[in-house]
Amino acid sequence: MRRAWISVVFAVALVAAACTSSGGGGGTETPSSGGPSIVVFWQPYSSGTEKSGLMALVNEFNKAHEGTISVEPLFYGNADYALQKVETAIAGGVYPDIAYLYGSWAANIAGSPQVLALNDFIDKNPSWNWDDFWEAERLAATVNGKIVGVPALVDNLAIVYNKALFDQAGLAYPSPDWTWSDFEAAAKALTDPANKVFGWTMPADGTEDTVWHYEAMLWEAGGDILNADNTQAVFNSPQGVEAMTVLQDLGDGGAHAIYVDTQNTGQAQQVFNSGKIGMMVTGPWDLANFTNVDYGVQIMPAFTGGDHETISGPDNWVLFNNGPARSQAAFEFISWLTAPEQDMRYALACGHLPLRESELTMPDFQQYLDKYVGIQTFVENEKNALKARPVTPKYPQVSEALGQAIVSVLLGEADAQTALDQAAQTATAALAAP
Numbered sequence: 001m002r003r004a005w006i007s008v009v010f011a012v013a014l015v016a017a018a019c020t021s022s023g024g025g026g027g028t029e030t031p032s033s034g035g036p037s038i039v040v041f042w043q044p045y046s047s048g049t050e051k052s053g054l055m056a057l058v059n060e061f062n063k064a065h066e067g068t069i070s071v072e073p074l075f076y077g078n079a080d081y082a083l084q085k086v087e088t089a090i091a092g093g094v095y096p097d098i099a100y101l102y103g104s105w106a107a108n109i110a111g112s113p114q115v116l117a118l119n120d121f122i123d124k125n126p127s128w129n130w131d132d133f134w135e136a137e138r139l140a141a142t143v144n145g146k147i148v149g150v151p152a153l154v155d156n157l158a159i160v161y162n163k164a165l166f167d168q169a170g171l172a173y174p175s176p177d178w179t180w181s182d183f184e185a186a187a188k189a190l191t192d193p194a195n196k197v198f199g200w201t202m203p204a205d206g207t208e209d210t211v212w213h214y215e216a217m218l219w220e221a222g223g224d225i226l227n228a229d230n231t232q233a234v235f236n237s238p239q240g241v242e243a244m245t246v247l248q249d250l251g252d253g254g255a256h257a258i259y260v261d262t263q264n265t266g267q268a269q270q271v272f273n274s275g276k277i278g279m280m281v282t283g284p285w286d287l288a289n290f291t292n293v294d295y296g297v298q299i300m301p302a303f304t305g306g307d308h309e310t311i312s313g314p315d316n317w318v319l320f321n322n323g324p325a326r327s328q329a330a331f332e333f334i335s336w337l338t339a340p341e342q343d344m345r346y347a348l349a350c351g352h353l354p355l356r357e358s359e360l361t362m363p364d365f366q367q368y369l370d371k372y373v374g375i376q377t378f379v380e381n382e383k384n385a386l387k388a389r390p391v392t393p394k395y396p397q398v399s400e401a402l403g404q405a406i407v408s409v410l411l412g413e414a415d416a417q418t419a420l421d422q423a424a425q426t427a428t429a430a431l432a433a434p
Contacts, residue, residue: 037070039071045075048350098319108393135386137312153313156312157283158310161173169278173298198257200259205261218239221243230392253412295373310385340359344359397430
């Protein structure tokens with residue numbers, strides 16, 4: 001779940017664009033004219049290696065399928081805004097064949113009759129090997145047994161640390177055996193108020209980026225977000241409080257050891273790159289930003305008696321029904337795009353984590369590790385991603401309530417128990433609402 005930002009003005013423009021014929025397939029079969037099956041492909045990248053790498057693969061596919069399938073890529077705006085854009089397009093009857101959506105939205109889109117259930121496509125193409133995708137990816141793409149997406153991106157969270165600051169403080173680097181007590185002690189030791197150096201940083205804009213950082217800690221402590229049938233928030237458990245207390249102890253109500261990034265527009269990454277933050281808990285997407293820092297990467301700490309579980313942010317390519325021929329063409333393209341050979345080339349081009357476990361044994365994998373310093377820890381860390389966020393259309397409301405609680409604790413405005421109790425009450429009421 002790579003972070004991205006969007007302006008309100010641009011967001012409004014996207015909604016308006018969704019109601020025009022330029023944005024999608026129209027919900028009908030391509031006219032029978034002997035031409036290729038059109039695949040309208042909404043992708044989220046406006047620039048950079050992600051876009052150039054993806055477009056190279058699209059062009060390669062189109063060349064190999066000239067006269068039979070034509071993939072038409074369209075940048076539809078920031079992925080943070082995609083769900084509303086897609087829902088608006090569906091309501092207007094003009095929608096794409098494929099769109100990029102966050103995995104946490106799977107339950108929101110699964111009920112749409114325009115969404116293609118991919119179970120039959122996958123069963124009919126066993127050589128594509130659905131089970132080769134990481135477990136967290138498959139969980140995030142499945143709603144009540146219905147597979148509603150093909151993995152588009154996978155990532156996880158780990159500690160990225162500044163070796164020079166650890167050396168100056170006389171601290172040993174983070175190890176795989178670290179506990180959160182070790183992490184807290186290091187964060188405090190690294191903090192130097194006189195020189196505006198912070199031990200840690202945390203996104204604190206209250207969005208899902210804030211929330212999923214905490215959710216990894218919650219799972220490590222043995223807690224969970226919701227109960228088994230997704231009817232009640234349970235993150236205010238003793239385990240949830242234990243995880244939140246780390247933020248309380250290090251935040252502005254405690255040691256002031258956290259650079260609290262209330263805007264979450266990349267400022268914290270710049271401060272880390274300038275040598276003023278000792279540790280970040282972040283994902284592989286940030287590594288390319290740290291050109292001025294000799295950094296290391298280590299898996300997240302554990303709570304006493306717990307494990308080093310991380311959270312994965314699998315995002316999906318969701319397919320929509322524009323008739324049998326276009327549906328088949330869309331699946332043929334997306335299965336080709338996410339096959340091990342193509343995905344390994346894409347990972348080399350832009351630094352994404354491999355979507356499939358089999359890619360770790362491919363010849364190009366060592367080249368990938370050599371190119372992206374520290375990436376191997378993130379690859380191996382995917383084995384610690386054992387859970388997915390709750391599959392419920394009410395998850396956005398749960399996330400909003402939890403995000404506000406986390407921010408209030410980070411800013412020293414509430415203690416862990418009070419903030420979580422209030423958020424749980426709000427989230428449970430949202431879950432109960434029609």
